[in-house]
Amino acid sequence: MLIYRIDHVGQVTPDLDAQVALLEGLFGFRPVRRWDSPEEGTRGVRLEVPGSWGQAWEVLAPSGDGSPLQTWLDDHGGRAGLHHIGAEVPDLDAVRADLEGRGIKPSSGARGDWLEASLSPPEHGPGVLFRMRGPGALGMCGDDDAVPAAPSAANGSTLGITALDHVCQAFPDRDELARWYADLAGFVPVWRTPLDEHPDMADLVMNIPGSAICWEIIMPRGEDSFIERFWDRNGAAAHHVTFEVADWDRAMAACSAHDTPTFGENEGGTDGAAWRDAFIHPKHTGGVLVQLFWEERPGVWVRSDKIPAPWT
Missing domain, CATH: 3.10.180.10 (2,3-Dihydroxybiphenyl 1,2-Dioxygenase, domain 1)
Known part of the structure; x- marks a missing residue:
């Protein structure tokens, strides 16, 4: 298929x-x-x-x-x-x-x-x-x-989303699931984090032919990984959905205006260009964990410190 x-x-x-x-x-x-x-x-x-x-x-x-x-x-x-x-x-x-x-x-x-x-x-x-x-x-x-459907008269601050970037799934072994999706449905692995980059997780991202969004697989590492806890509760479920925003300050101002807190914020830089990301809890989004990211230059956040996948 x-x-x-x-x-x-x-x-x-x-x-x-x-x-x-x-x-x-x-x-x-x-x-x-x-x-x-x-x-x-x-x-x-x-x-x-x-x-x-x-x-x-x-x-x-x-x-x-x-x-x-x-x-x-x-x-x-x-x-x-x-x-x-x-x-x-x-x-x-x-x-x-x-x-x-x-x-x-x-x-x-x-x-x-x-x-x-x-x-x-x-x-x-x-x-x-x-x-x-x-x-x-x-x-x-x-x-x-x-x-x-007629749009409502809603106005005011919005997150300034520019793209639905990827869907993320939790799984015990990223390589096992990546090979499964490649064989089953034609997904193509494009990059992965080094195994020791994060103390509690490692990830791998796949392109979906014909789609502008990607598929991310995250697996647990080390003791008391948040992914291990998620897996114990939910199994191989979708973990989060990620959107890109055009302006980080605007996105955070919109969250504040809508009484929507964020958590887990990270920031960094690659080759002189900055990036930031954070999460919105499912109780504020209708049951879906949402990740937001902003990057000063295209590809800085997505490919930051990544290495190519080992097979094509």
Whole structure:
């Protein structure tokens, strides 16, 4: 199989309007489509992410009786969170056959026009959920009959996001998962941190052909790693989503204006150019850990102190 484009990040919430208002007000996302599909058990809004070519953000909420999204919320204590990664594939039937050959049993939409499966190695338990569609089938969230969404009158300070940069997944062995994604879906490893660069973690980043965003894998190192604690609670789940901002002071001022604290701030410089990054806790974003970064020159933060991956 081949994933040739990431379409969106899908987030589930019990309060659709409040989450959309947050993403408009603080994040500066722009609603473009809205739908309500009780037969699919979902209603939602698709939002445009500033600067992101071809990748969007979708907020989903239960609709109708027996919604699988309500079951998902109930299983997660009623809390909002990241639900799936939407992707496009060349041949949906080939994807099903490949996954089943690997011991992964995908589920499908009510109309059979999309598949859903955890794409992490099955022997490690469930990982990040991917929802995949083939060419010509544009809906995969009950949004076949979506209508244009009118933006609200929200104004004021926003983060000044310029791109959705990457999705990060936690896993015990970065090389094992990277080889799995390369073989399964055509992801391409591009760089990794030296093993001893950080006392509690090491990471590896992969390009997704046809997508402007990347896939990061972080693994624990040393004693009492935060990734080890995350793994014990969540398994091979998505750890965070990262956005680039145009101006660091503006982004921090927006967080202050929206009573949104940040934590874990880092700053540094590479070849005379500065960079900064920080996190926003999931309780302030609708259940998704968000990382923000700024770099004075393109590539300074992303490639800072990295070495090439050992295989192509």
